[in-house]
Amino acid sequence: MSEYKGRLTYAKGTYMEFVVAPNQDVDFGDILVVEGKNDDRFYIRAYDFKIKSRWSGMNGVSYLMSKLDENGQVANQEELDFYLGGNHTVKIGIAEQLCYSDAQGQLYNPKTCPDFFCEVRGLATDDTALLNEMKGDLEIGYLKSGRAVLKLPVGIFGSKAITEHIGIFGTTGSGKSNLVKVLSSSIIDSENYGLLIFDVHNEYYRDLSLHPRVNERLVVYNTNPEAARPNVRKLALNYNEVEPEDITACATFSEPQLDAIYKLSSVWQDRWMDYVLKYDAEDIIEEIAGCTGQKFQSRTISKIKSICWNLEQELNISEEANNPAEITAVSQMLKDLEQGKVVLIELKNISPVGEQALSTLLSKKMLLHYANKSETERSFAKPVLIVLEEAHRFLGKKEQSTQNVFARLVSEARKFNIGLCVVDQQPRLLADKVLSQLNTLFILGLASKSDRGKLEAMCRKDILQQRNEIKNLDCGELIVATNYMRFAAPVKVHKFDEYLARI
CATH class of the missing domain: 3.40.50.300 (P-loop containing nucleotide triphosphate hydrolases)
Structure with missing residues (x-):
């Protein structure tokens, strides 16, 4: 079993409060276990804290302030320790319930809550129901609980x-x-x-x-x-592996330029990029006009040729491996x-x-x-x-x-x-x-x-x-x-x- 941390003092839905045991540290993000009846285990995570004392009310605070001098310093430390000592002051941990397991080790989403004053402890290796779900087959790290790495x-x-x-x-x-x-x-x-x-x-x-x-x-x-x-x-890459979507994804094109790219692809099929680079802009314009009846401006085709040329140089695009038998x-x-x-x-x-x-x-x-x-x-x-x-x-x-x-x-x-x-x-x-x-x-x-x-x-x-x-x-x-x-x-x-x- 792991280290004792405190006792549960309040629960409503998934919200819980527990008293932190003296000389115990509980941090933001600590994953803890509440031992329920019938061997149930409730897994909670601390996310906030508050301090409570018999002196927390305004009358109590005013009385303690009267024990200070005019500069707000402790006039008699021994006397102040007497009032603050013992069990007059407690640290309250605020937590949320994550899930719980029954005596058979079956894990469930929060559906109930533990009883009053149940023991709160740290996470241990025998909490297998929780740990098996988190282990996975692709390990990335260790579970972190507060400042500790388990x-x-x-x-x-x-x-x-x-x-x-x-x-x-x-x-x-x-x-x-x-x-x-x-x-x-x-x-x-x-x-x-x-x-x-x-x-x-x-x-x-x-x-x-x-x-x-x-x-x-x-x-x-x-x-x-x-x-x-x-x-x-x-x-x-091969010319026949490059499609219009690969070109349009890498640069900004106007509507006429996009139209031209898809027209070129529909006319020349898999060899469209090869032909765009091989022929002059005026020859391309004439060929597309003859096939589709649509005539594009020279600067429209020049923009497409420029992008295709840059990609050809950077990505080693050629027709050397166009042999279907070659991988x-x-x-x-x-x-x-x-x-x-x-x-x-x-x-x-x-x-x-x-x-x-x-x-x-x-x-x-x-x-x-x-x-x-x-x-x-x-x-x-x-x-x-x-x-x-x-x-x-x-x-x-x-x-x-x-x-x-x-x-x-x-x-x-x-x-x-x-x-x-x-x-x-x-x-x-x-x-x-x-x-x-x-x-x-x-x-x-x-x-x-x-x-x-x-x-x-x-x-x-x-x-x-x-x-x-x-x-x-x-x-x-x-x-x-x-x-x-x-x-x-x-x-x-x-x-x-x-x-x-x-x-």
Whole structure:
């Protein structure tokens, strides 16, 4: 059994008060256990405190003030200690009930409350009903209770969380990248899930390459790989793999320009980008006018040619691998993901235009690849999680309304065994529809009150009583709230190098 903490003195619904035992420390966020009758156990979380004393009334305070001198200092410390000593003063902990378990270890949502003056104690390893639900198969850290970090592993069940979408939110320096690395390492160990990471800052390879199973479970792509990293593959695309949506997602186009892009695609089909780059603007205008009867201005076609040329140079787009018998980089990538590997796409040396085009193209290919599978084929393919950093660029209020591929992923991907992991510093910039679809939230330190308020409103679990806790999270600490857990749990995330040393 764990340490005795006090006695329950009041309960109404899920609200509880308990007297903290003398010489015991209870902190904001402490998870405690109330021992009920018939071996019931009620799990509570302390979120506030107050001090009560026989002197708390105005008459009592006035009497104690009379024992001070004219400067408000204690005139006779021994006399004052006499009045304040003994059991005249108590610390009251205010808590909410999280859930309870019966004698058989079955866990339930709050439906009743314990009796008056039941014992309150700390969490122990024999509280298996609660701990088993929080363990998961993808470990991320240890359970945090107040200021203490308990050696009790906490994670998520990938089969439940991945396809129902994940959100990772925290300010710069709060530990988002470390969390993604730990989650990636857990997925590498699991072998049950695929993971596609769009690495905006090229920050993951150095650490993930230290994993003992890196050669068999990690695949890295770069548009211009360095000779010093022979295990990094070159990312190259075919003209016939680029579709109009990939172009329109990466730049702002006028209505005539958008119309021209789709006209070009309808006339030249899979070779449209190849022909746009091969022919002069005037020849393209004449060809489109002859096929559709619509004539575009030269500057309209020139804008499209300019964007296509930039993407061709950045993303190594060519027709060298148009042989259907040859496996392209994209095809190999999809094959690796459905086999449960981690695929890392490094984007640091690519412009924002190229980055958005490539992210859109690969995500769309993944969605279509899984959507075109039969139910039987899909049952053999591993669920895939797509990690999207700085997600407000793709899923902001304006971007989400355009129904781009990421908006489709949020609303449709679950049925195809694909999930989206949204990583961002400012959740308030994301569309409400997107936030409402994220069934698992990892909430790290957030400086902005509006960001915290947005997550409080959209979170599937009630985290209002954890405001003080969330506001004071240190680097590497988070609150995880997911559908299948009965409450939002505080976690101290493993440091990646320390976690790797345990494998």
